[in-house]
Each structure stands twice: as structure tokens, then as C-alpha cells.
Amino acid sequence: MATIRSGQQPALLVIDAQQGVIGDAWDAQRIIGNINVALDRARTAGVPVIWIQQEDEHEYPRGSDPWKLVPDLRPREGELRMSKAHNSAFEHTPLEQELAQMGVSHLVVCGASTNWCVRSTAYAGLERGYDVTLLKDAHTTNAIDLGDGTEIDARGIVIDLNVTMSWSTYPGRKCATATAAEVEFSTER
Template identity: 50%
Template sequence: MATLRDGNKSVLLVVDVQVGVMSGAWDASRIIKNIARTVERARLQEIPVIWVQHADADLLYDSPEWQWVPELVALKNELLIHKHFNSSFEQTALDEELARLGVTHIVLAGASSNWCIRATAYGALERGYDLTLVKDAHATKSIDLDHGTKLEASSIISELNIAMTWLSYPGRVNGIATAEEIDFSVPGGVRK
């Protein structure tokens, strides 16, 4: 059973916007601009920004591919979480840091939509956080399946956006918003 969070304090979580992850991602330059815009808006509203950076056998720590894309630069006072699994919560200090900050609402952007963004979104909801996925600020690559079918990146992104509007967890609010319309003060991301 999830621990529901009292209050209304938001954070922006930027996940895996690294050179190797974004290389070949669908519409990467537009997505990166939207992530940068979301970071800018969070900073202007004094919303904490937490950066999550992945490393594994395919994305080696401190390699050129592991680095953040040059368009995104974390400030010295912004928290950095290193991870080795899809979910930003698994075997990291993220949950403890969010508790320390009193966070109740996670605004999520980054890559890859079908792996780390999906796993982190579900992980947040399962831990009792409200969640807003920035629907035009997450990316992935198309996937060629063994039997000749191709899952297009744009469809993967759209499917996750739809899922985040239809999911229902007791006592939590989730939704989607664009980088331009995101309201960090509203669980679900858009003032109604």
C-alpha cells in the first residue's frame, strides 16, 4: 500500500537526457528544447530540479555517451541522482531526497519514454506521489520487433501520454501537460 503524501510541493525530475540515450531518438531536438523550457520554467517558479543519470553495461559511466546533452546544464545546487535500473527509484536515494524536500507532486520529463520514463512514472504513483508527465518533453527510439513489426517512437510516446491520463490510483492525481502549459502548483499539471 502506498503512503499518500500530504501537502502540495512539486519537483521537476529530468531523467536520462544523455547523449547516448538521445542519439537517434524521435524528434530529439524539439524534445530537448521542451525539456530545457520546462527546466527554465521550474527554476523561475523556484521549483527544485532533480537530475537522474543512468549508467549500465551499454551506457558506461563517464563515457561521452553518458554525458548530459549539451543543451541541458544542471546548476550546482540541483540534486543529481545516479541510477542503474529503469526506475529512478530502484536502489537510489531519490525517495529519501523527495521526502527530505517534502515533495508530493513529481513533474516528469526525459527519456526513454517506454523504459525509464514509464518505470519512473509508475514507481512514483506506486509510492504515493501525484504525477504530471510533460507530454511533449519525453522521447524514445522506434523498435524493430523480430517478426517484422515496427513500433514507431511517436506511437510509443502517444501511448504513454494516454496511459498517464487514464490511470487511476486511490488518493493520487496524475495527468499530462505540455512544457508551455505545465502548472507546477497543480497535481496533474493543468489548472482546470
């Protein structure tokens, strides 16, 4: 059962905006531009920005090119950076403790990959009692080849999560979508 969070602080989670994850994803340059819009808005509002990076010894070893953030996205001094080894940024990381220390109750989520880490982190946040807003124009993924001649296109995966997050309901929590240019980093619940 989820715990409803106290506090009114929002935070922007930038998930796996790494060269090996978002670098060649669907519509990457537009998505990266929209993440920058969200970053500017969050920073102007004094909202914490948290950078999450996939790290493992096979695909994304620390310091490797695939592990590095894409050059157009740059954390500022003092912004929290955190590694994860699982799809959800909450699993086996200090994310929940860090959010509690900041009084965060509202997560604004963007990054990659839509169908894996963005979805898992958004759902995990809702299940843990956070309000969650997905930036519908600031997340992306790659197409999935099912190996039998069937491909699920990346655009469809993005649309699916946008629809799901705009229609989902959780008691005592808000689940929503917004564009990077319109998201409200409000402390009002």
C-alpha cells in the first residue's frame, strides 16, 4: 500500500539522458531540447533537479561513453547525481531518502527510455505516494524488434505512456502529463 507524502516540494527527475540510452533514440534532438526547457524552468523556480544514470559493468560502465550524459545536457553544481542498476530509479538507490530530506512530494519525470526506466520510475513514484507529472514531450525510446518481423515503433511507445499517465488514477495522488513549456513547478497540491 502506498504512503501519501507530506510536503509540497516538486523535483525534476532526468532519467538516463546518457549517450548510450538517449543518444540515438527516437526524435532525440527534440526531446533533449525539451529536457533543457524543463531544466531552465525548474532551475528558475528553485526546484531540485536530480540526474539518474544507468550504470552496470556491461553496457554502461562508469566513465564510458555510453554512460556519459549527452553533451547538450549539463548538470549544474549542487544538482544531485545518482546511479542505478535497475529500471526504477527507486530500486536499490538512495532516491527515496534524498527526496524525503528535500520534502519532495511531486515528481516531474523526463528522459529515457520511455518503456523501461521512465515508466518504471513513474509507476514506482506513484506507488510510493508521490504525485507524478510526466513531461509528455521530453521522454523517448527506441523501437522494439520482437524478432518475428514485428516491430513496436518508438513513437507509439511514447504515446502509450502519455495516454496511460494522463488517465491513471491513484487515491490521494495526482498523475498527469504536461509539456516541458507548460509544466507547473508549483508547491500547491
